[in-house]
Amino acid sequence: MKFINLLKKELSELINAQMIFGLVISLSLFFIMGNVMQSVTDELKEDSTHPKVNICDLDDTELTKDLISSLKESCEKVNIISVQGENYAAPMNGSDIKGYVVIPKGFTESVEKGEKSELISVNKVKSASMFSSLTGGTDGTIALINSFVTSRLAEQKGLSQDDLSTLESPVTITENTVVADKSAKISVSSVLGKITMQNMLLPIIILVLIMMTSQSLIASISNEKIDKTLETLLSTPVSRGTVITAKMLAAAIVAMINAGVMMIGFSAYSKGMTSAITSDLPGDVSVSDAIGGLTSTNDAFRQLGLSLGAFDYVLVGVQLFVTIMICLALSIILGALVNDSKSAQTMLLPIMMMVMIPWFVSMFTDVNALPTVPKLIVNAIPFTHTFTAIPNLMFGNMKEFWTGFVYQLIIFAVVMFFALKLFKSDKILTMSLNFGQKSRFRKSSKTTED
Amino acid sequence: MANVLKVKELSKQYSKVLAADKVSFEIGEGEIFALIGPNGAGKTTTIRMISTLLTPTSGDAVVAGYSIKKNPEKVRENITYLPDEAGAYKQMTGIKYLRFMAGLFVSDLDRINACVDRAKNICGLGDRLNDKIGSYSRGMIRKLLLARAVMTKPKLAILDEPTSGLDVLNAIEIRKMIRKLAEEEGMSFLLSSHNMLEIEFVSDRVGIISKGHLMVTGRTDELKERYSAPNLEEVFERVVKENEVH
Numbered sequence: 001m002k003f004i005n006l007l008k009k010e011l012s013e014l015i016n017a018q019m020i021f022g023l024v025i026s027l028s029l030f031f032i033m034g035n036v037m038q039s040v041t042d043e044l045k046e047d048s049t050h051p052k053v054n055i056c057d058l059d060d061t062e063l064t065k066d067l068i069s070s071l072k073e074s075c076e077k078v079n080i081i082s083v084q085g086e087n088y089a090a091p092m093n094g095s096d097i098k099g100y101v102v103i104p105k106g107f108t109e110s111v112e113k114g115e116k117s118e119l120i121s122v123n124k125v126k127s128a129s130m131f132s133s134l135t136g137g138t139d140g141t142i143a144l145i146n147s148f149v150t151s152r153l154a155e156q157k158g159l160s161q162d163d164l165s166t167l168e169s170p171v172t173i174t175e176n177t178v179v180a181d182k183s184a185k186i187s188v189s190s191v192l193g194k195i196t197m198q199n200m201l202l203p204i205i206i207l208v209l210i211m212m213t214s215q216s217l218i219a220s221i222s223n224e225k226i227d228k229t230l231e232t233l234l235s236t237p238v239s240r241g242t243v244i245t246a247k248m249l250a251a252a253i254v255a256m257i258n259a260g261v262m263m264i265g266f267s268a269y270s271k272g273m274t275s276a277i278t279s280d281l282p283g284d285v286s287v288s289d290a291i292g293g294l295t296s297t298n299d300a301f302r303q304l305g306l307s308l309g310a311f312d313y314v315l316v317g318v319q320l321f322v323t324i325m326i327c328l329a330l331s332i333i334l335g336a337l338v339n340d341s342k343s344a345q346t347m348l349l350p351i352m353m354m355v356m357i358p359w360f361v362s363m364f365t366d367v368n369a370l371p372t373v374p375k376l377i378v379n380a381i382p383f384t385h386t387f388t389a390i391p392n393l394m395f396g397n398m399k400e401f402w403t404g405f406v407y408q409l410i411i412f413a414v415v416m417f418f419a420l421k422l423f424k425s426d427k428i429l430t431m432s433l434n435f436g437q438k439s440r441f442r443k444s445s446k447t448t449e450d
Numbered sequence: 451m452a453n454v455l456k457v458k459e460l461s462k463q464y465s466k467v468l469a470a471d472k473v474s475f476e477i478g479e480g481e482i483f484a485l486i487g488p489n490g491a492g493k494t495t496t497i498r499m500i501s502t503l504l505t506p507t508s509g510d511a512v513v514a515g516y517s518i519k520k521n522p523e524k525v526r527e528n529i530t531y532l533p534d535e536a537g538a539y540k541q542m543t544g545i546k547y548l549r550f551m552a553g554l555f556v557s558d559l560d561r562i563n564a565c566v567d568r569a570k571n572i573c574g575l576g577d578r579l580n581d582k583i584g585s586y587s588r589g590m591i592r593k594l595l596l597a598r599a600v601m602t603k604p605k606l607a608i609l610d611e612p613t614s615g616l617d618v619l620n621a622i623e624i625r626k627m628i629r630k631l632a633e634e635e636g637m638s639f640l641l642s643s644h645n646m647l648e649i650e651f652v653s654d655r656v657g658i659i660s661k662g663h664l665m666v667t668g669r670t671d672e673l674k675e676r677y678s679a680p681n682l683e684e685v686f687e688r689v690v691k692e693n694e695v696h
Contacts, residue, residue, distance in 0.1 A: 005553035013541060227537035232595075235501045235531035236554040237523055426504045430464075 002238050003246055010250030013223075014216050015257070023261045030265030051140045054100035056081040056091070061108040063152070070148050071141070088122045099123040099138040101145065111149055114156065119145060179304040180396045186300035194301065199390055201266050203359055206320065206386050208262045213255035213324055214331045214351045220247050221335030222344040231429065240424045248328045255324060305396065312393045319405055323386040326412045327351065332419035336428050358384035362391070368400055379404070382411040452479050453512075454606050454638040455500065460509035461662075462495050469495040471662040472509060477606065480636040482628060484649045486686060487659035493642040494534065494610060496659070500640065501531040501608055514605045527555070532599040534610040534642070537591065540584035544575055544594050547583060548601065555602040565601040572627065573597035588615040596624060600631055607631075608640045613648060625652045646683040656682065658689045665689050 053075045057064045072078045081091045081100050091097060102120035110117035121138045154164045175187040224230035233243060301307045308316075334347040361367060361378050367388050370378060378384050385404025392401040422428060455477040462470040470492040477483040485493045498504040500511050502522035510517055516524040538547050545566065552565035570579060573593045583591060592615050599607050612628070613621035629652060631637045643649050649656055650670050657667040666673065666689055670682055679685040 001557040002554055005550060009539070009542075009550050013539065016541065227540065228533060228535055229537050229539060231498075231501075231503055231533040232531065232536055232551075233554075234503055235526060235529070236551070237527040238554050239523060429498070429503060 003242050006238065006243060006246035007250055010220060010246050011253065013220065014250055014254045019254070023258065027261055027265045030262075030269045034269040047140070050076045052076070053078045053141045053144070054081055054091075054097050054138075055079070055141065056083045056100060056102045058083070058105050059103045059107040063108040063111060064103050067103070067145060067148050071144055074144060088120075092122075092124050097124070099141075101138050101141045103145075111152060112156075114153065117149065177300075177304065179306060182304050184300040184303040186304075191300070191304070191306070195306070195391075195394070201263070202316075202390060203363070203387055204266060205259050205263055206323065206383075207355055207359060209255050209259045209320070209324060210327050210351065210355050210383065211348070212258040213251050213327045214334075214348055216251040216254050217247060217328055217331035218335040218338065218344060218347050220251060221332065222338035222347070225336075225338060226340060226344075234428075240428075241420070244332060244420070244423050248332075251328060251331070252324055306394050308390070308393060315393065315401070315405075316389050319386055319389050319408065322405070322408045322412055323383060326382050326408060326415060329412060329415040329419040332423055333415070336422050336431055354381050354383050357381060358387045362387040366391075368392075368397060379407075382408050453477065454479050454481075455483075455511065455513050455640065457496075457500065457511040458509055460496060460499055460511055461507050462492075462499060462504060463507040468662050470499065470506075473659070473662075473664045474509075475657050475664060475667050477638050477640055479605075479638055480632050481655065482632050482639040482641065482653045484641040484643060484653035484656045485659055485664075486643060486646065486649055486656055486682075488690065490661075491659045492662040493659055495662075497531070497608055497610055497640065497642055501529060502526055503531075528605040529608055530555075530599040530602060530604040530606075531608045532595055532610060532612065534614060536595055538583045538594060538598075541582060543582055544573075544579035544586070545570075547594065548579070548598060551598050552601060568603075569594075569597035569601035572600060574623075589617060589620055592616055593620065593624075596627070600627075600637065603635065603637065606638045606640060610642045611644070612641060613643075613645065621648065628652055646681065646686060650682040658686055660690050660693050663693070665693055 053071050055068060055071065055078065057068060057080065068078060068080070079097070079100075081097070083091060083102060088102070091100065100122050102122060104118055104120055107117050107119070119142060121142060123138055150164065150168070151161075154161075159167070174185060176183050177186050177188050177191050179191075221230075224233065234240060298307070330351060334350065335344075338344045338347055358367075358378060358381050361370075362384070367375065367378055367384060385401075385408050388404065389401060392398070392404070422431070453476045455475075457473055457475050459472040459474050460470055461468070461472055473492070473496050475483065485496065487493050495504065499506045500513065500518060502518050502525050506519065510519050512518075513525045514528040516528065518525050539550075542550065548566045548569045549562060552562045552569075556562055556565065573579075573596070575590060575593060578586070578590065579594075583594070586594070592613070596609070596612060599609060609628075613624050616624060625648060628639055628641075632639060632654075639653075641649070641653060653670065655667060655669050656673065658665045668676070673685045674680070674682065677685045677688045679688060
């Protein structure tokens, strides 16, 4: 009953209108971002499935007329554009044309002579965003023109379509990827692309969970100290263990709520981003090819043993729980050191560093492949093992997984021991860190001696 | 008169400072005892040890038959502590705060309601109890906290500077309330204050503490007579000076 009373109080402090408002805003942002990304990827998909050709024929010969007729056969819409001199911007003003190809004068002559002919590509840049260059460009049109001219040249030289095909692509590459002792017919870039897309979500959830949990508990303990309610609370007939358990549980519940909301929001965002990318498209051209060679690779993943099973997810969940417990134990110690609201913010810094370092390292490199000293340093950070858990399980590095897990358990036991010892000792009331603020420290000491 | 509190040579050593040095005194049932002393004398340290917030380096104190060292939880069931400059949870309403605090002392809902009703009568905040504590003045918070400290009818209420932050009329009201609770309900009080006039009016006995030593204890009249002083303020001055000379 007393514990429930304490837990309700802790939760009512942490779950307030401000927090709910923040969550709603975050969720809305993710949904908006997801919709925006979906519109971009839908546009990519549309461009690939229904290519639009914008072309300006300055040569105006039989060959170029045949070329345009050929384009009309393979594309849904061919838009003929006229250009005055070199004023290439004029056709784009006030229209939704993003790019067009100009067939300059002398094009046919060059083709007929068997020389390299020239095409002018005009593309409009509206923003510096990553995907802005992927939609509505002229690459597709140029590829089609190249194909047409190649056919004409082949005809001139008396080559058959088979000869042409062999010349265009003399070597056929069958890409195989090996993971541990298994192999599958898939390119490394496709495997890594899919892993990146799949694993993008978890590190962000881990980051949010750890930061939210730490912030909640540090704030909970420091507010009690700053508002001078801690002494009153600790003088009531409730054990300090109960007080701290209620605080830890409330912080964990709030962290889970935050993580849940982030997960829903991020899933919506990822869905928007990947819906078009991962879908299989008819024909040879797919949007996924356009943005990194990611294809539907579920079968290959199963073949390579990269698909995680239910037990793997249980292990990830248990490790995430241990991570939260470490974070809570650390936060008790850091919260106890707080003396004012300014130092409460500073106290979050060590945890932030312990999260950011492994996050960045694991994002850019394989922690297990680092040289010994950097590897030891990165592995000494307990949160590293949370970030490397899924890759370790995927690639069958079970020794690394279990070593990391046992290390986290040991760290949790040690930190929790010191946290409880601190909370149950006089130090919870007398200890404080005042970064160079001598006057405050004197004041604090005086209070304890009064 | 049975003792509610018996302090036996209670000492507290911080790394370099001996904050309390073999402090001993008793408080009887229904008695109001006040610890007075200059800043840094060891009043708050002594009070915090009795409240089980700090662990004594040596010595012991027995509250309602329970040792602060051996049975701190039992001690906390029999005391309430109001720290100096204490705050309350700003996001809670006054009534919710009282209910929350009552719930930490008793589990039965009827007893919780009884405690809250009692606190409502004592604090006199009326409808403002439905407002968030963040909107209260310092005086209102102090009244709320005082009501909280006595609502559970503890055997010993420990009040550090009970009237700090209150205006004269409110301070008088609080002093009368303390006297009434001691006389009519037999509640014992351990007070700490800088306000000698207040102590002279409200307490039955006082203890003068300086540099961690409890110099002298006794009834106000006795001390005034012993030190040939017209009031407690001068008694205090003479005791402290005498201590400095020796």
